[in-house]
Amino acid sequence: MTRIDKQSPIPYYIQLANILRRRINASPISGEQISLPSENELVQIHQISRATVRQSLKELEREGLIYKAKGKGTYIAKHRVRYSLNQLISTTEDMIRRGWIPGLKVISFKEIDAYSPIADALEIDENEKVYELCRLRLGNEEPVGLQWAYLPAKLCPGLIDLDLTASLNRVMEDKYGVRFWSAREFLGARLPTKFESKHLEIPANLPIIYMERVTFSSEDLPAEFLRSTWRSDRYEYEFSLTRPSSG
Amino acid sequence: MTRIDKQSPIPYYIQLANILRRRINASPISGEQISLPSENELVQIHQISRATVRQSLKELEREGLIYKAKGKGTYIAKHRVRYSLNQLISTTEDMIRRGWIPGLKVISFKEIDAYSPIADALEIDENEKVYELCRLRLGNEEPVGLQWAYLPAKLCPGLIDLDLTASLNRVMEDKYGVRFWSAREFLGARLPTKFESKHLEIPANLPIIYMERVTFSSEDLPAEFLRSTWRSDRYEYEFSLTRPSSG
C-alpha cells in the first residue's frame, strides 16, 4: 500500500508513517543524501493536513529514521539502528532481532514469599506471594542468558499451572490483560556465580552482563521484576540516543 | 515562573513543559495517583491553544514523567527516572547526574592515522588523520572510567592545541560548530587489560563495562568515535524503555 486508505480505522498519521518507513527501508545506504518529499508535498500527495504529516514525521524522527534541517528539508538518516534497546520488547523478540533462534528452558518455577529487593521493586509487602520463574535463554540452541522473573501472584493467579516455555509477555497480556508498557532498567557487569557458570557453561572468570528491570503496566503499576545475566561473549547491548529536545 | 511569557522568544510549548516539569519534580512520590490539569484546563489557564498544550504533554510523556489514560486524564508517573541513558548527554553531565564531582585527567593526546575499526566507524579512509584523546574519568576524585575519543582531524583542525580538561562536547560546539546530535552505542563486559587495571586501580579479575559509541552531528555525519571502559563496582547504566508506539 502506498496510499492512505481513508476508510481504514487506522489513523492517517500511522498509515503515512508506515508508507514512509517502507520507503526508507527500501532506500540504499549509499553516501548520497536522500531527501523525503517536503511536508507540503506530502500534504498534496496524500490529501491530508500538514499537522497530520508532521505527526508522522515526528514519529519517524524519534525512531532515528529521518532527520530534518530547517530551511532545507527532511532526509533519510544514513545511520539506522537494527535492534535497539530503546523500545520495550520481550526477550524473545529481542533475540529474534539479533538473528538467533530463540530457545527457552524452564529451570524452576515456584511460589515464594517476596523478600526485600523484590518486594521493594514490585511495591508489595514482604509476606505477599510472588511467582519466581527461572529460565535459561538459548540462542541457536546455545546458552546465552539466565533469567529470573518475579511476578506478583495477585496480578496473575494460577500462572503456575500455565506453560511458560513461550513468551511471558504474551501470557500476561492474553490471560491476565496485563500489558507491559514501560520499564526501568539497570545494567552492570560482574563475575558469574557457580550456579550461573554451570548453566551458562562458562568459566568462572568470564564476566557476565547483569540486568535488572522493573516493568510497569499501562496503569503505571509494577508488574514484573526481572533479573537477567548474559554471557558477555555472546551478548551485547545496542541502543540509539538522541538529543533531549522537542520539535 | 509559573506563567507563560508571551513576549519571550522561547516557544510556548517549551515554557509550559518547563512549568509542568517543575511541578512534577515538586510532587510527592506517594502511592496516590496525582493528576495534572486536563488539556482543556491548561488551555484556559495559560490562554494557549490545545495543540500547543498537547505538544508540551507529548514531550513530558516521552520523558516518562507523565502518562495519559484515554477518557480519564493525565497523571504524574510514579516511577520516574533520575538519570537515563536514553538521552544523548556528555559524559561530564552524566557524572553530575549520578551525583559525582566529575574530574578529568588527560593521559595522552596525539594525532594518528586512522586504522581499521576507527576509520570504519568514522567513515573515513585508513590514512586520514584523527585525533586520539585518552582521558581518565574521575568521580569524587576516584578513578571511574577510562575513555578514548577519536575525532576526524578535518572536522576540528587545531584541536590538539586546545585545553581538553573540559567537556569535549562543549569544545566541539563552541570552537567548531559541530553539534553532537545522535548516537549509536554498544555495551558489553570483559576483564580489564593491564593498562586499564593500572589506571582504574582495580584487580585483574574485576570486570569492566565497555562501551563503544559513534556520535553523529546534526547533519548525520560521524563526528566522534568513543571507547570507554568503566569500573563495574562504581558504574551502572540506567535507562527507561517504552512501548514502540505513536500517540
Place this chain on the structure above:
DNA sequence: CAGTGGTCTAGACCACGGT
C-alpha cells in the same frame, strides 16, 4: 526571492471512562 521546516490558532468529530 521562493521553498523549507518550526510554531501556533480555533475550530471539529470521535471513542472512551465514569456518573
Place this chain on the structure above:
DNA sequence: CCGTGGTCTAGACCACTGT
C-alpha cells in the same frame, strides 16, 4: 450524560536556506 484524551483540518506567521 459530560469530560477526557485521540485524531484531524485549514488556515497563519516566522526564521532559515539557497538562488
